[in-house]
Amino acid sequence: MSNPALRDSKVVLAVTGGIAAYKAVEVCRRLVDSGAHVIPLLTDGALRFVGEATFSALGSERARVSLFEDEDPIAHVTLGRLADLILVCPATARSLGSYAAGISDDLLGATLLATRAPVVVCPAMHAEMWEHPAVGDNLSLLRSRGVTVVWPEEGRLAGGDFGAGRLAGCDSIVSTVAEVIGADKSELRAKGGSMAGLRVLVTAGGTREPVDPVRYLGNRSSGKQGYAIAESAWARGAEVSVVATTSRPVPPGVEVELVETAEEMRQAVQRRRDADVVVMAAAVADFRPSRMSAEKIKRSGKPTTIPLEPTPDILAELAKTSPRGQTLVGFAAETQDLLGNAEAKLRSKGVDLLAANDVSAPGAGFGHDTNAVVMIDSRGGRASVPLSSKARVAEEILDRVLALRSQPECGEEPSNTLEGSDGGGRLPCVGTRPDRDLNLLVSHP
Secondary structure (H helix, E strand, O other): OOOOOOOOOEEEEEEOOOHHHHHHHHHHHHHHHOOOEEEEEEOOOHHHOOOHHHHHHHOOOOOEOOOOOOOOOOHHHHHHHHOOEEEEEEEOHHHHHHHHHOOOOOHHHHHHHHOOOOEEEEEOOOHHHHOOHHHHHHHHHHHHOOOEEOOOEEEEOHHHOEEEEEOOOHHHHHHHHHHHHHHHHHHHHHOOOOOOOOEEEEEEOEOOEEOOOOOEEOOOOOOHHHHHHHHHHHHOOOEEEEEEOOOOOOOOOOEEEEOOOHHHHHHHHHOOOOOOEEEEOOEOOOEEEOOOOOOOOOOOOOOOOOOEEEOOOHHHHHHHHOOOOOEEEEEEEEOOOHHHHHHHHHHHHOOOEEEEEEOOOOOOOOOOOEEEEEEEEOOOOEEEEEEEEHHHHHHHHHHHHHHHHOOOOOOOOOOOOOOOOOOOOOOOOOOOOHHHOOOOOOOOO
8 A cells, every 4th residue: 555655755775685685575565565666776695695687576667786887877876866765674784884884895885875865774684693792883873873773573583593683574664664754754844845834725536426325426536646736735845635535644734624525525625715725636526416315226127317416616616716826726537638628627617727637548547546647727838747656746736836826917017028928017828717817828838
C-alpha cells in the first residue's frame, strides 16, 4: 500500500556484502510497493551474495555497481543529489567503519560523502563483531553526525549461532525510512514553502447516489489524484482541507471530511468556500435517482426504469460566487475529444484552471497510480503532463496554480508585458467569470 511519506520519494538502497543481503530484496520490493522510487546500489561484496539482475528487476531503475564503469562519469554525485534518503541495508562492520572514517574507495563510500540527504543504516553481522568496541564507536560517531540507525535484533545467525546482530525486520526498516523522510518533509514545510499562508480545499473520490438500501449509482474514482494534490499542497506549506468519498493516509494536520453523495459534498464544500485555492478533483455524479427506494428493489423479470435527476453542479456554483483572489481548479474526465470538451467545460463552468484526462487511455485516470493531463486556463495558457505518477501531476497542477496567482487580475495594471497584450493599460484575458470576461486571448509561454 502506498505511504504518503514515501510516495515519489527517491531512495538509494545500498546493499553491502553480508549474508543478510538477501533480505534487502524484500526491503526493495516493499519500498517500491509503498510508492518510493528505489535506485539500488550494490557493492562488490554484495554481488557475492545477491545478483545485480534481481535488484534491477525489482527496483525503479537499474542497479548501480561501479564507481568507474558506470555510464554516468560522476555517478556518486548524481546519486547523492537525486536521493531523498540513502538506506544502507545491510550495513556490514566494514561499511560502517569506512563511512565513519570518510573513506570513499567505492561507489557507496563516494555517494555517502557526496549527499546531503538523510542516511539510514541497518547493521547486520555476527554477534562477536556486533559487540566489538570499534563497531560501537563507529555507530556513535555516525549517530552524532545525524545518521539514523535501525538496530539489529537477536535471533538466528549464520552458522547456526544465536545472538545479537541479526538484521532488523523489513517492517521496522521500511517504517523507519518513512519516518525519516516524513520528518524531513515536515522540516522543510516548517521553514515555509511556496504555498505557505494559503488555505487549500481539495475534493477527492467519486460520489455514490443511492438507488435503494443496497445499490447506488457511482464511478470508479479512487481519490488518489485528489489526495496527491492535498499532500503536495501540504508539503508546500498550505493549510489543507480534504472533502472526499474515500479514506486515504494524509500528512499530519490535514483536515479530512468524508461524504458519500453529491449533496453531502456540496454542503461540505460550501462550509469551506472561502479557501484561497479550491481544487475540485472529485468525480461528482452527474445524475441521481429522483427518489430512493426505501426497500431493496426486487428482480421482477420485467424491464425496470429508474427516473434520474441532475445532481447539484458544485463547480459551477462555486465559480458564480467565488471571492476575489480565489483560484478555482476543475477536472474533466473524458473518453473522446479531450481538448475540445475541456475547453467547453472551462468556459461553461467558469473556472480559472481545468485539468482534463482521458480515462480510457492506458495507465491514466481512475484507479491507477499514474495519470496524464492537459491543463488549460482562463487566460489562454495550455500545458500537457505526459503519463507520470499522480504525485508528479499534482506538482504540475499546483505549479500552474501559483503561476496564475502571480499574474494580475483581469482588468488590473500588469507589472510586465505579456504576449498577446497591448503593452499598456489593463490586462485582457480569456475570462470565464462574468465580471471579467473580455473574450480576448492571452497566451503565456
